Amino acid sequence: MPRVDVVVLPKEEVLDPQGLAVLHALHSLGFTEVKQCRIGKVVRLEIEGGPERVEEMAKALLANPVTEDFAIVVKSGEEK
Amino acid sequence: MRFSIVVFPGSNCDRDCAYVLGTVLKQDVSFVFHKEKKLPATDCVILPGGFSYGDYLRSGAIARFSPIMEDIARFAKSGGLVLGICNGFQIMLEASLLPGAMRINKNGRFICRDVFIRVENPNTALTQLCGLEDRRVLKIPIAHREGNYFAPPDILEEMKKNGQIIFRYCDRQGTVTDEANPNGSLESIAGISNKEKNCFGMMPHPERASESLLGSQDGALLFRSLITYLSGQHF
Numbered sequence: 001m002p003r004v005d006v007v008v009l010p011k012e013e014v015l016d017p018q019g020l021a022v023l024h025a026l027h028s029l030g031f032t033e034v035k036q037c038r039i040g041k042v043v044r045l046e047i048e049g050g051p052e053r054v055e056e057m058a059k060a061l062l063a064n065p066v067t068e069d070f071a072i073v074v075k076s077g078e079e080k
Numbered sequence: 081m082r083f084s085i086v087v088f089p090g091s092n093c094d095r096d097c098a099y100v101l102g103t104v105l106k107q108d109v110s111f112v113f114h115k116e117k118k119l120p121a122t123d124c125v126i127l128p129g130g131f132s133y134g135d136y137l138r139s140g141a142i143a144r145f146s147p148i149m150e151d152i153a154r155f156a157k158s159g160g161l162v163l164g165i166c167n168g169f170q171i172m173l174e175a176s177l178l179p180g181a182m183r184i185n186k187n188g189r190f191i192c193r194d195v196f197i198r199v200e201n202p203n204t205a206l207t208q209l210c211g212l213e214d215r216r217v218l219k220i221p222i223a224h225r226e227g228n229y230f231a232p233p234d235i236l237e238e239m240k241k242n243g244q245i246i247f248r249y250c251d252r253q254g255t256v257t258d259e260a261n262p263n264g265s266l267e268s269i270a271g272i273s274n275k276e277k278n279c280f281g282m283m284p285h286p287e288r289a290s291e292s293l294l295g296s297q298d299g300a301l302l303f304r305s306l307i308t309y310l311s312g313q314h315f
Contacts, residue, residue, distance in 0.1 A: 010183070014183060014230060015183060015186065015228070015264065016183075017183075017184050017185065017186055017187065017188040017228075017264075018184060018188060021188055061137070061141065061142075061145070062137070064138055064141070064174070064181050066173075066180060066181035066230065066231070066232065067181045067183060067230055
């Protein structure tokens, strides 16, 4: 069955307290090359038929257009 | 007056609201389960606080698709009074009954404590008694992790122009400062209304501040405002 990942991230201009906290933690562990860290979520869907309506799903429910951007990543059905 | 309190799976302030409106303020109160398709005959709908659907995905994101929400949208559109408290506010934002969105608190934590809020617009159904009784600074508790209000600049401007910013976090004296803003909300916003001023959302819990025994009766002032408004004693 085709698998689709919807990646939801806070918009650039929206403060992301979780991302900031993790950025600071990475820096304190010595990973100073990290310049930005934003935390979102992945919604993994298994879909019968095509992924044509995933964008509609993302706009209706999976992401909040006021604060979040989303990207749709379609994967093959064979992956485990 | 007839108040309808909507019960979602995970609502946990519904009984508190019913106690204050029914027992303390002697109003008619009915619970409306989220699966209902129609509201009973009612004067005001309360969307109570809690963690509807476990706050899964985003606070309020799933509750806004509950069957009852369609009739609440109709009720709101026809001018009916709707008040969303905390999670109820989040649900109203997700349902586009109010503008903007909530982010996680600036410090990333759940915050549960008393705060002071300043009444920014005393000419509404929710706040008219604050003006009439000259009580512009209210002490009411908050309890949330996603109460960091956000609206895009153009929307915010429009809200300011229309007097839709109803409450701002402030200090005891009523001064709005960054220190008095508990969650990082844009411009210290604690409560808003829609353009028509019949839909209200606020993060503080007025039902937890409606008896002197609980340390503040400032929340009851807001419910009494709604009752006065509905009784026809408009400002």
